[in-house]
Amino acid sequence: MGETFKIALFYYTQTGQALQIAKKVCEPLINAQSQVFFKEIIPDEPYPFPWSVDAFLQVFPESRLGIPCKLKQFDLSDIQDADLVIVVGQSWYLSHSVPLHSFFQSDEIRTYLKGRKIVTIDGCRNMWIMKQLKTREYIHQIGADYAGSIVLQDMAPNLISVITIVRWLLYNKQEATRFLPAAGVSPSDINNATRFGDILLNTLKSNSFDSLQKNLMDKKAIKFIPSLYFIEKNGFRLWGYWAKFIYKKAPDPGLKRKPYLLVFMYYLFFVLYVISPLGLLFFYITYPFRSASLKQAGHEMCYELGWNTNQTIQ
Numbered sequence: 001m002g003e004t005f006k007i008a009l010f011y012y013t014q015t016g017q018a019l020q021i022a023k024k025v026c027e028p029l030i031n032a033q034s035q036v037f038f039k040e041i042i043p044d045e046p047y048p049f050p051w052s053v054d055a056f057l058q059v060f061p062e063s064r065l066g067i068p069c070k071l072k073q074f075d076l077s078d079i080q081d082a083d084l085v086i087v088v089g090q091s092w093y094l095s096h097s098v099p100l101h102s103f104f105q106s107d108e109i110r111t112y113l114k115g116r117k118i119v120t121i122d123g124c125r126n127m128w129i130m131k132q133l134k135t136r137e138y139i140h141q142i143g144a145d146y147a148g149s150i151v152l153q154d155m156a157p158n159l160i161s162v163i164t165i166v167r168w169l170l171y172n173k174q175e176a177t178r179f180l181p182a183a184g185v186s187p188s189d190i191n192n193a194t195r196f197g198d199i200l201l202n203t204l205k206s207n208s209f210d211s212l213q214k215n216l217m218d219k220k221a222i223k224f225i226p227s228l229y230f231i232e233k234n235g236f237r238l239w240g241y242w243a244k245f246i247y248k249k250a251p252d253p254g255l256k257r258k259p260y261l262l263v264f265m266y267y268l269f270f271v272l273y274v275i276s277p278l279g280l281l282f283f284y285i286t287y288p289f290r291s292a293s294l295k296q297a298g299h300e301m302c303y304e305l306g307w308n309t310n311q312t313i314q
Contacts, residue, residue, distance in 0.1 A: 005034040005204045008079035010109075011088035012041040012099040014049040015168065017184050021123045021152055022088040024190050028197035034204075037079050041089075041099045044070040050172040057261040058253040063092040064243035066134070068102035076112050083204055084147075085113060088121040091131045093243075094236045104138040113139070117147040117209055119200065123185050125165050126153045127232040129224070148212040150196050150221045152185045158228065162272055195219045235271070242267075 007029060013019045019038075026036045048055050061067070089100040096104070103109055120135055122128050128151050139146045154161045164183035168174045176182040196216060203212045216222070242264050250257040 003205060004032065005029070005083040005201075006079065006081060007034060007036045007084045007086060008039060008082040009036055009086040009088065010039045010041055010074075010103065012090070012097060012103070013088075014047065015174070015184070017190075018088050018090055018121075018123045021121060021185065021190055021193055022086070024193040025086075025121060025150065025197045025200070027194045028201050032201055034201070037082070039074055039076075039079070041103050042072040043099050043102070044072060047098070049169075051169050053170065053265070054258065054261070056169060057265055058257060059098055060093050060239075060261065060264065061243040061247040061257075062098050062253075063101070064095050064239050065247060066095065066101045066105075067098070067247075068105045069098050071099065071102050071106060074108065074112075076108070082116070084200070085116050085118045085144075086121060087118060087135075088123070090122060091124045091128050094127055094130050094232055094239060096131055096134060104135070104142070110142045114143045115145075117145045119148045119150070119212075120146075121150045121152075123152050124154070125161050125184075126155075126158060126225075126228055127235075128153065129229055129232055130236045145209070147209045148216050148221075150193070150216060151223070152189050152193060153223070154184055155186065155189075156181045158231070159273065196221060238271075 007026065009022055009026065011018055011022050022038070030036055047059065062069070087100075087103070090097055092098065095101075118139055120132070122131070124131075132149060132151075135149075136146050154165070156164060160180065161183070164174075164180050167180075168183035174183045196219065199212070199215045199219060203209060203215070213221075246257060246260045246264065249260055
């Protein structure tokens with residue numbers, strides 16, 4: 001029998017897709033007789049799925065501002081000697097889901113993660129960069145090692161994926177229709193995620209974490225799309241103003257928030273279906289004149305994340 005390893009995998013999921021991705025990534029590790037301990041991140045008060053419109057809007061300020069909820073305590077006794085930590089989750093409102101914010105802010109978890117090597121896996125719609133920047137900040141604050149990142153995303157066009165993800169979140173209808181693709185990460189992309197597990201296994205065997213992200217990039221672990229980053233970066237900034245305003249007016253979720261959240265919802269769809277197409281049109285018209293500066297901005301962002309930009313910028 002070859003060398004085996006112990007992996008602590010923390011995950012948050014509502015639809016189950018994040019867990020599907022995690023299991024596929026870990027399949028080669030498990031097949032090689034390594035131990036993978038799956039630790040679910042569970043809020044004290046679970047978030048609903050499917051969501052109601054009001055329930056999903058109510059979490060906006062906390063998600064965007066990083067205000068934690070209470071989590072059920074973890075049993076860490078069996079993973080004290082883990083060789084690697086993997087954290088799997090998703091984005092809400094261009095930021096972490098509230099349970100993921102809470103995970104990284106937990107004193108118990110921060111103590112556990114200090115000094116450990118961490119790989120993050122995101123299963124998301126298509127905007128994840130601001131979340132990754134915050135993840136790197138969390139891990140740096142903790143004193144852990146941000147060893148690598150994998151992002152699996154919905155590859156449908158941006159405005160189409162808005163429709164399919166809303167349909168999934170509110171009505172639990174993920175399947176394709178006559179006119180719409182299935183929501184979320186495609187089954188083929190999930191099944192092919194085993195290639196990342198092969199890389200993780202080889203990295204553990206050789207203890208070559210310095211080259212882990214490059215090796216992941218060789219297998220297309222990240223796809224950076226400048227036009228989406230253009231939308232995301234601006235949206236993240238503007239949503240920050242909205243979140244601060246709503247939280248100041250109504251710090252606690254409930255009826256007092258509803259009128260502000262309704263205005264935000266109408267603003268959100270106006271931006272998605274009116275402003276963002278115009279913004280993308282402007283982006284593509286001016287791209288030939290700004291391609292060098294946009295690529296430089298992308299390189300700087302990727303450098304900040306520790307990624308190999310030659311393999312990342314599309």
